[in-house]
Amino acid sequence: MANRLEKLAAHLQVAGSANGAGVDAQLTSMEQKKIFGAVGSQSDDDVVIVSAKRTAIARARKGGFKDTTPDTLLKNAFEGVLADSKLDPKEIQDIVVGNVQMSGAYSMPGRAAAVLAGIPESAGFVAMNRQCSSGLEAVATIASKIKSGVIEVGIGAGVESMSNGGSPGDVSNMPPMDLNSIFQHPVASQALTPMGITSENVAAKFGITREEQDQMAVDSHAKALKAQEQGWLKDEIIPVTVTVEDADGNEKEVVIDKDEGPRAGTTMEKLAKLKPAFKEGGSTTAGNASQVSDGAAAVILMSRRKAKELGMPIKAVFRGYKVVGVPAAIMGIGPAAAIPACLESTGVSVSDVDVYEINEAFASQATYCVKKLGIPMNKVNPVGSGISLGHPLGCTGARQVATLLNTFKREHKKLGVVSMCIGTGMGAAALIENEQQ
Amino acid sequence: MAIMPGMPGGPGAPAGGGVALLRTEGFNNYAAEFSPFHDGLIAVASSQYFGIVGNGRQYVARVGPGGSAQIVRHFDTQDGLYDCSWNEANENQLASASGDGSIKLWDLNSTDGFPIRNFKEHTQECASVDWNLVTKASFVSASWDGTIKLWDPNAPMAVRTFAEHMGSVYNCQWSPRHPNLCISCSADSTVKVFDINQPHSATTVHAHENEVLTVDWNKYNEFLFASGSVDRTIRVFDVRNPQKPISVLAGHDFAVRRLKFSPHDANLIASSSYDMSVNLWRMDREDALVMRCQQHSEFVMGLDFSLFRPNTIVSASWDEHVCVFDYTQGPPPRIPPPPKRPGLPPTLQGGGPR
Numbered sequence: 001m002a003n004r005l006e007k008l009a010a011h012l013q014v015a016g017s018a019n020g021a022g023v024d025a026q027l028t029s030m031e032q033k034k035i036f037g038a039v040g041s042q043s044d045d046d047v048v049i050v051s052a053k054r055t056a057i058a059r060a061r062k063g064g065f066k067d068t069t070p071d072t073l074l075k076n077a078f079e080g081v082l083a084d085s086k087l088d089p090k091e092i093q094d095i096v097v098g099n100v101q102m103s104g105a106y107s108m109p110g111r112a113a114a115v116l117a118g119i120p121e122s123a124g125f126v127a128m129n130r131q132c133s134s135g136l137e138a139v140a141t142i143a144s145k146i147k148s149g150v151i152e153v154g155i156g157a158g159v160e161s162m163s164n165g166g167s168p169g170d171v172s173n174m175p176p177m178d179l180n181s182i183f184q185h186p187v188a189s190q191a192l193t194p195m196g197i198t199s200e201n202v203a204a205k206f207g208i209t210r211e212e213q214d215q216m217a218v219d220s221h222a223k224a225l226k227a228q229e230q231g232w233l234k235d236e237i238i239p240v241t242v243t244v245e246d247a248d249g250n251e252k253e254v255v256i257d258k259d260e261g262p263r264a265g266t267t268m269e270k271l272a273k274l275k276p277a278f279k280e281g282g283s284t285t286a287g288n289a290s291q292v293s294d295g296a297a298a299v300i301l302m303s304r305r306k307a308k309e310l311g312m313p314i315k316a317v318f319r320g321y322k323v324v325g326v327p328a329a330i331m332g333i334g335p336a337a338a339i340p341a342c343l344e345s346t347g348v349s350v351s352d353v354d355v356y357e358i359n360e361a362f363a364s365q366a367t368y369c370v371k372k373l374g375i376p377m378n379k380v381n382p383v384g385s386g387i388s389l390g391h392p393l394g395c396t397g398a399r400q401v402a403t404l405l406n407t408f409k410r411e412h413k414k415l416g417v418v419s420m421c422i423g424t425g426m427g428a429a430a431l432i433e434n435e436q437q
Numbered sequence: 438m439a440i441m442p443g444m445p446g447g448p449g450a451p452a453g454g455g456v457a458l459l460r461t462e463g464f465n466n467y468a469a470e471f472s473p474f475h476d477g478l479i480a481v482a483s484s485q486y487f488g489i490v491g492n493g494r495q496y497v498a499r500v501g502p503g504g505s506a507q508i509v510r511h512f513d514t515q516d517g518l519y520d521c522s523w524n525e526a527n528e529n530q531l532a533s534a535s536g537d538g539s540i541k542l543w544d545l546n547s548t549d550g551f552p553i554r555n556f557k558e559h560t561q562e563c564a565s566v567d568w569n570l571v572t573k574a575s576f577v578s579a580s581w582d583g584t585i586k587l588w589d590p591n592a593p594m595a596v597r598t599f600a601e602h603m604g605s606v607y608n609c610q611w612s613p614r615h616p617n618l619c620i621s622c623s624a625d626s627t628v629k630v631f632d633i634n635q636p637h638s639a640t641t642v643h644a645h646e647n648e649v650l651t652v653d654w655n656k657y658n659e660f661l662f663a664s665g666s667v668d669r670t671i672r673v674f675d676v677r678n679p680q681k682p683i684s685v686l687a688g689h690d691f692a693v694r695r696l697k698f699s700p701h702d703a704n705l706i707a708s709s710s711y712d713m714s715v716n717l718w719r720m721d722r723e724d725a726l727v728m729r730c731q732q733h734s735e736f737v738m739g740l741d742f743s744l745f746r747p748n749t750i751v752s753a754s755w756d757e758h759v760c761v762f763d764y765t766q767g768p769p770p771r772i773p774p775p776p777k778r779p780g781l782p783p784t785l786q787g788g789g790p791r
Contacts, residue, residue, distance in 0.1 A: 003581075004488065004489045004562070005489055007581070007605070008487075008489075010624075010648065010667070011648065011650065011667050011691075011692045011694075011711060012691060012692065013667065038624075039604070040583075040603060040604025040605055040623070040624040040625055040648075041604065041626075041647065041648055042625065042626045042646070042647065042648075043646075043647065044646070414583075414603060433603075434603075435603070
């Protein structure tokens with residue numbers, strides 16, 4: 001019923017009509033609920049994506065970016081999307097970059113990276129941190145600024161160099177806080193739960209077996225390897241030339257253009273041998289959790305009006321975004337809360353969506369979310385995700401957008417969701433509609 | 438508005454120059470189509486509660502001499518009906534497009550209230566059904582699920598499915614001349630021309646700046662079609678050069694819901710709209726809008742030209758009325774709106790502009 005009412009409401013929207021004021025108030029409110037416009041419709045006020053690209057994802061401390069600082073990765077991501085879209089950098093009005101592990105979310109070197117990439121200083125810059133959704137939050141923030149008319153053109157991006165970042169649970173990274181008050185509060189204290197333990201909590205509470213988790217890991221590697229063999233990922237990856245130091249201390253220049261995470265020969269038997277990483281008798285291992293990685297990704301967004309004016313190729317439309325809080329001790333269930341909220345706000349059902357990019361932070365939580373929402377496995381992460389490709393925290397959300405657009409183009413799909421769980425207990429989900437034929 | 442010079446005169450229906458009204462109490466009308474076999478026989482697809490919730494009803498009515506109109510048969514369905522089409526090969530059969538995604542084939546000779554066939558493949562609301570005018574052996578359906586399906590009425594499964602539109606498909610119409618050509622329009626702002634024997638659409642026209650709700654072929658020039666949109670305009674295109682419309686007809690205040698080319702006059706178009714009016718246009722005139730008919734008090738969703746009487750139009754509205762009128766007699770008088778039904782939430786009391 002809701003869908004029919006919204007369809008009729010959409011038929012009554014008449015921009016600039018003097019008669020528009022008379023439209024039934026309730027229908028108008030239904031129409032307004034779809035803030036980013038109805039799926040399948042086209043309006044000059046739509047927020048569209050004209051380019052989304054990423055660097056390869058390298059293994060932290062061992063891989064191709066181990067001697068590269070985050071600003072270099074970010075600069076390459078900016079240059080990649082500018083070259084891809086042929087957008088005049090002067091048009092960019094604001095940039096939001098997500099980052100988790102660098103001090104101050106990397107705001108100062110981040111701005112420098114934008115300037116180094118040829119973006120004039122007239123463009124604004126903000127760094128932000130919403131943990132593992134930072135890259136998606138950056139894209140959604142730019143989308144919201146465009147939708148509200150604050151800007152017309154912007155870049156949402158993400159970067160993480162876990163080679164440079166210290167481990168996620170590193171106590172020396174802890175900012176000052178009033179631990180007495182926090183520990184005494186039953187809800188606030190949960191926010192300090194180590195991520196590995198949240199994975200164990202999800203597995204135990206919802207009965208996700210070790211076998212199910214290992215199966216997701218095996219499938220993830222198989223999908224990523226197939227994608228590499230078929231050359232599918234080339235279109236989304238920006239090659240980056242970097243200098244690496246070998247074991248003998250010799251420096252050499254190399255081009256990193258391939259994800260380093262996917263491991264051939266990952267089998268159930270091999271994964272079964274791994275010991276639990278976080279808890280005795282647990283089920284989360286190094287094999288069924290996401291990899292520690294380095295990478296950057298960027299997405300150029302603008303209004304459809306501006307894209308038409310500049311003659312930009314419109315690749316996709318941003319249709320909705322929701323962040324929903326969940327108990328921090330089981331933060332992995334975040335997508336199971338955020339995806340339905342996002343779909344409801346856009347009038348789309350779970351089965352209407354063709355592709356789901358749900359980050360594999362842990363196989364436990366990703367398996368739970370997919371099962372809970374009843375999503376067919378063949379729609380989920382078609383080229384692998386955090387377990388196989390890697391999970392450079394602040395980059396991941398923007399990386400998923402680039403991957404989704406590439407999947408759209410290759411498989412001619414229409415609707416996609418990008419989602420992930422978020423430390424301290426949240427889930428984020430965005431709906432994106434393909435416009436590439 | 439007075440009758441404009443250049444509009445053809447001739448025998449009018451209903452006889453006596455009057456207006457024939459049909460009341461569909463409790464049902465809001467979505468489509469009307471004149472029978473291709475019998476003068477004055479009309480099929481009307483309708484829905485309870487504005488097609489948002491509730492049942493559907495397929496009416497068959499006869500408009501007689503002297504402006505009389507009576508319902509001769511009706512079939513009830515469990516979901517609203519959004520469109521209907523007569524079987525071009527069998528005078529007793531007609532098909533309805535249902536909100537549950539099915540297409541139901543009815544026979545006026547049946548003794549029970551059930552469809553003789555039910556075609557269910559669409560996964561969302563079926564918005565349009567149209568019988569092939571040339572071969573008369575097949576029909577097409579279009580759905581909010583984004584697909585167009587080709588059906589053989591004797592086969593249970595669709596013969597072909599075209600999933601090319603990027604949004605809901607609202608309308609599909611066979612060419613009156615070519616046995617294999619079909620045209621469709623969608624929420625994705627495009628109009629597509631299909632040859633049903635080819636794997637993909639032959640042409641995609643970015644026809645409007647907003648959802649396209651209705652489309653029709655010109656009956657005299659095989660290359661011309663017109664489309665109507667939420668952007669309030671009707672645009673006439675030549676399929677050989679569809680980059681630019683050859684004509685843009687502006688005059689409706691809200692979305693154009695349905696339009697038809699006249700079968701009797703190459704340049705005459707009738708359209709109906711969410712602005713509650715029926716407009717007549719001559720596309721060969723610079724001042725194209727020749728008449729505005731405002732008999733209805735709700736959205737006008739259905740419209741058709743009589744094949745037997747050159748100046749006769751049927752309009753079907755959410756105001757629970759179907760109106761058959763001869764436009765050479767001027768715009769019909771306003772029909773008193775049906776009483777509001779107590780106890781219904783405001784949404785189901787009608788969504789029209791007030």
